[in-house]
Amino acid sequence: MKTVIIGGSATGMGVAAKLKRLDEKNEIIVIQDKEYVSLGACGIPYFVGNNFVDAEILIARQVEKFEKSGISIINNTKATKIDFENKCVDFEDEKIFYDNLVIAVGAKPIIPDIKNIEANNIFTVNSKEDGIAIKNIISDMSKVLVIGSGLIGLEMVENIKHNTKAEISIIEKADRVLKNLFDEEFSELVEQEIKSQNINLYKENEIMEFIKGSDNKVCGAKTIKGEIIPCDVVILSIGVSPNTDFLKNTKLELENNGAIKINEYCETNIPNVFAGGDCCSSLSYLYKNSKTFYLATVANKQAKIIASNINQIKSSKFVGALGTTIIRFFDLELARSGENKMFIQMNNIETKEILIKDKDHTNYVAGQQELWLRIIIDCKTKEIINAQMIGKNKSVLRIYGLVGLIWSRTKVNEALEQIDLPYSPSFSRTTDIIHIALSKLI
Amino acid sequence: MKTVIIGGSATGMGVAAKLKRLDEKNEIIVIQDKEYVSLGACGIPYFVGNNFVDAEILIARQVEKFEKSGISIINNTKATKIDFENKCVDFEDEKIFYDNLVIAVGAKPIIPDIKNIEANNIFTVNSKEDGIAIKNIISDMSKVLVIGSGLIGLEMVENIKHNTKAEISIIEKADRVLKNLFDEEFSELVEQEIKSQNINLYKENEIMEFIKGSDNKVCGAKTIKGEIIPCDVVILSIGVSPNTDFLKNTKLELENNGAIKINEYCETNIPNVFAGGDCCSSLSYLYKNSKTFYLATVANKQAKIIASNINQIKSSKFVGALGTTIIRFFDLELARSGENKMFIQMNNIETKEILIKDKDHTNYVAGQQELWLRIIIDCKTKEIINAQMIGKNKSVLRIYGLVGLIWSRTKVNEALEQIDLPYSPSFSRTTDIIHIALSKLI
Numbered sequence: 001m002k003t004v005i006i007g008g009s010a011t012g013m014g015v016a017a018k019l020k021r022l023d024e025k026n027e028i029i030v031i032q033d034k035e036y037v038s039l040g041a042c043g044i045p046y047f048v049g050n051n052f053v054d055a056e057i058l059i060a061r062q063v064e065k066f067e068k069s070g071i072s073i074i075n076n077t078k079a080t081k082i083d084f085e086n087k088c089v090d091f092e093d094e095k096i097f098y099d100n101l102v103i104a105v106g107a108k109p110i111i112p113d114i115k116n117i118e119a120n121n122i123f124t125v126n127s128k129e130d131g132i133a134i135k136n137i138i139s140d141m142s143k144v145l146v147i148g149s150g151l152i153g154l155e156m157v158e159n160i161k162h163n164t165k166a167e168i169s170i171i172e173k174a175d176r177v178l179k180n181l182f183d184e185e186f187s188e189l190v191e192q193e194i195k196s197q198n199i200n201l202y203k204e205n206e207i208m209e210f211i212k213g214s215d216n217k218v219c220g221a222k223t224i225k226g227e228i229i230p231c232d233v234v235i236l237s238i239g240v241s242p243n244t245d246f247l248k249n250t251k252l253e254l255e256n257n258g259a260i261k262i263n264e265y266c267e268t269n270i271p272n273v274f275a276g277g278d279c280c281s282s283l284s285y286l287y288k289n290s291k292t293f294y295l296a297t298v299a300n301k302q303a304k305i306i307a308s309n310i311n312q313i314k315s316s317k318f319v320g321a322l323g324t325t326i327i328r329f330f331d332l333e334l335a336r337s338g339e340n341k342m343f344i345q346m347n348n349i350e351t352k353e354i355l356i357k358d359k360d361h362t363n364y365v366a367g368q369q370e371l372w373l374r375i376i377i378d379c380k381t382k383e384i385i386n387a388q389m390i391g392k393n394k395s396v397l398r399i400y401g402l403v404g405l406i407w408s409r410t411k412v413n414e415a416l417e418q419i420d421l422p423y424s425p426s427f428s429r430t431t432d433i434i435h436i437a438l439s440k441l442i
Numbered sequence: 443m444k445t446v447i448i449g450g451s452a453t454g455m456g457v458a459a460k461l462k463r464l465d466e467k468n469e470i471i472v473i474q475d476k477e478y479v480s481l482g483a484c485g486i487p488y489f490v491g492n493n494f495v496d497a498e499i500l501i502a503r504q505v506e507k508f509e510k511s512g513i514s515i516i517n518n519t520k521a522t523k524i525d526f527e528n529k530c531v532d533f534e535d536e537k538i539f540y541d542n543l544v545i546a547v548g549a550k551p552i553i554p555d556i557k558n559i560e561a562n563n564i565f566t567v568n569s570k571e572d573g574i575a576i577k578n579i580i581s582d583m584s585k586v587l588v589i590g591s592g593l594i595g596l597e598m599v600e601n602i603k604h605n606t607k608a609e610i611s612i613i614e615k616a617d618r619v620l621k622n623l624f625d626e627e628f629s630e631l632v633e634q635e636i637k638s639q640n641i642n643l644y645k646e647n648e649i650m651e652f653i654k655g656s657d658n659k660v661c662g663a664k665t666i667k668g669e670i671i672p673c674d675v676v677i678l679s680i681g682v683s684p685n686t687d688f689l690k691n692t693k694l695e696l697e698n699n700g701a702i703k704i705n706e707y708c709e710t711n712i713p714n715v716f717a718g719g720d721c722c723s724s725l726s727y728l729y730k731n732s733k734t735f736y737l738a739t740v741a742n743k744q745a746k747i748i749a750s751n752i753n754q755i756k757s758s759k760f761v762g763a764l765g766t767t768i769i770r771f772f773d774l775e776l777a778r779s780g781e782n783k784m785f786i787q788m789n790n791i792e793t794k795e796i797l798i799k800d801k802d803h804t805n806y807v808a809g810q811q812e813l814w815l816r817i818i819i820d821c822k823t824k825e826i827i828n829a830q831m832i833g834k835n836k837s838v839l840r841i842y843g844l845v846g847l848i849w850s851r852t853k854v855n856e857a858l859e860q861i862d863l864p865y866s867p868s869f870s871r872t873t874d875i876i877h878i879a880l881s882k883l884i
Binding site: 046419 | 737768808846850866876
């Protein structure tokens with residue numbers, strides 16, 4: 001059985017490795033547009049921030065290692081067309097036939113249509129080359145402009161701050177940072193941290209055009225409000241979209257955002273064609289709607305499911321994701337899981353919510369820190385549908401507990417209020433913040 | 443309605459405060475054997491370790507504050523007898539009648555019958571006075587002997603180590619430390635830490651007699667193996683037992699260990715007599731057996747339940763405890779929840795278990811540490827019945843997630859393997875240790 005996989009990142013290489021483990025006789029060919037495979041893109045900001053020196057650490061497993069285990073990798077090659085009828089993938093001047101096809105092409109950074117966006121000191125945060133290029137120049141820069149204040153944007157800001165003396169500015173289209181992931185109170189605390197780090201934040205603002213200096217480099221950015229933000233390097237992190245342009249106008253069903261539609265078995269609408277990871281829309285766990293998650297954790301899980309289903313050992317189902325996220329921003333830590341307010345409002349879900357501001361542990365053990373928790377429950381089901389935390393010193397790892405409860409669809413009632421959470425003076429208070437929140441939601 | 447409460451610690455004062463909040467007209471009288479009430483005994487080791495200077499920080503709320511809210515406290519007085527027939531408590535030469543009685547007398551340290559145990563440099567870790575007495579002399583001591591290596595023993599060891607230059611010895615009856623709470627592998631790591639801190643550990647050993655020097659002080663301890671351990675102060679922390687001697691041979695039903703039997707409403711076998719906290723046996727969550735927990739978290743929850751039931755707003759039930767525990771020992775952190783191996787063996791529960799040794803987060807973010815996780819499931823129900831972790835840097839706060847799953851009685855299967863736990867490089871690896879463990883338990 002011959003499986004062709006388009007894309008050599010988390011999903012693609014995950015499928016390849018698991019298929020080989022399940023049955024050594026599986027013939028596996030990966031078509032990859034880069035030299036390397038299995039890039040851990042989440043590490044790029046930390047590479048830029050000089051947490052490590054060797055860019056190869058970003059590569060989870062080298063091409064040679066995969067090939068040694070019998071997985072063929074055709075690298076530096078882009079699949080250009082798929083003939084689903086004849087089960088054939090075109091790349092450059094060649095064709096390759098498959099029994100099963102896995103599309104795992106991931107997502108690509110969104111590049112807005114702004115004048116001079118093609119300048120060579122504007123970078124996305126997507127590839128090993130991006131990381132190397134940014135790191136090579138960043139320490140000499142004096143003015144950095146980061147566009148977008150999502151997870152990647154903020155991770156880049158922190159790491160650049162650690163590694164340079166540059167003045168950093170962030171420009172954000174929305175009225176607050178991290179808007180899709182966290183509620184106002186949480187954004188506000190992050191914005192306070194941005195301010196205290198002497199980072200400029202432009203909100204409800206956008207770049208209208210980049211101003212070019214010499215050498216195809218921009219030296220400033222003009223906003224829609226008319227300000228000029230001087231910059232000698234620009235980090236573009238306004239989001240990503242499914243990397244599926246070459247699949248448009250084919251028989252493969254796509255969502256409006258370009259994401260490949262898959263069912264719970266990670267099957268597309270075309271027989272023997274599977275897809276997973278950032279190029280797909282997937283099941284959202286709680287309300288069974290469809291959503292594109294752009295999370296490595298989802299990609300990894302879908303890889304296992306695809307491999308199991310190709311190998312037909314058992315029928316393996318993706319049960320959904322919660323969009324659980326955790327991020328450090330300087331000393332602040334944020335974590336969240338479940339549906340956001342926008343989804344709740346759009347679907348007219350009647351909710352009850354609580355915001356608790358407490359401390360992470362007893363006042364008499366050094367290092368007590370503030371800890372905030374929001375929990376939202378669905379009034380009809382009494383289940384937790386959203387949890388958000390902000391704190392310090394890893395106290396937000398309590399999100400694991402909330403994910404456990406959300407995942408288990410445990411009802412918030414007097415019994416749950418008694419959940420036996422751990423207590424000792426260095427870790428918590430006798431009444432944990434989760435207990436306080438639950439007691440107010442009954 | 444007049445409620446008399448015997449005992450002014452977590453349960454007693456918890457009941458008092460909540461009863462008053464529920465209805466200001468509730469008449470509440472607390473009989474307390476000490477000057478103060480609401481001692482946070484968990485803080486004593488940290489006071490000894492000089493985490494804070496003022497012993498009053500150990501007191502959650504002063505007598506005056508309670509009295510201001512209309513709660514009467516008769517302190518420095520011991521209840522000596524209860525006339526359940528006539529609803530009357532005797533103390534000193536007085537009597538007090540009640541409509542409802544709450545027995546919340548807690549636990550007392552076990553004092554073994556060893557020659558010279560009454561010497562005045564042997565201390566338990568039970569009262570504010572204990573804490574003050576130990577702290578007053580500890581910094582001048584050169585040889586400290588800690589008897590017992592349970593939670594309190596280890597917390598005392600760490601705090602004394604931080605605050606003195608004394609040579610510290612631990613003597614433990616069992617063949618390893620923390621035996622009732624953790625499996626061998628975990629004890630072993632703690633014992634390595636004990637060794638690396640230059641602390642002497644005597645295992646499978648007991649004190650046969652204390653050797654007296656001058657001034658009613660012991661200067662050494664002779665073990666059953668014949669060694670003499672020199673010491674100028676002894677910390678006795680071999681455990682506690684319900685403080686119910688005055689209730690023996692009454693109509694109140696007690697367990698063999700002296701714990702008061704209560705039902706899920708925290709009612710004893712005698713009408714209008716409630717009990718809660720360390721002096722009771724309570725419901726164990728998973729298998730609905732009876733157990734004495736000696737945990738502040740249980741005491742607090744039972745206090746709320748007793749107050750609700752006395753006030754008859756609604757019938758409030760204690761649904762059980764898991765014995766969840768967390769402890770820091772120098773840089774090591776341990777957490778556990780659920781039934782231990784002894785219970786599993788005694789009840790012939792067929793189990794499957796896994797021990798995973800992994801890292802807490804990615805290798806490229808500074809501070810990566812080892813992290814161990816054991817999960818035990820009941821083969822019949824597929825539910826997790828025990829979780830144990832050891833790690834550093836708060837990574838064991840993942841126990842919250844496992845408590846969430848244990849509490850929810852979520853079955854370990856392919857769906858649970860996909861639980862959407864958070865990932866980012868500073869906090870975890872893309873495949874979290876919990877995912878690894880679950881995948882091996884399916």
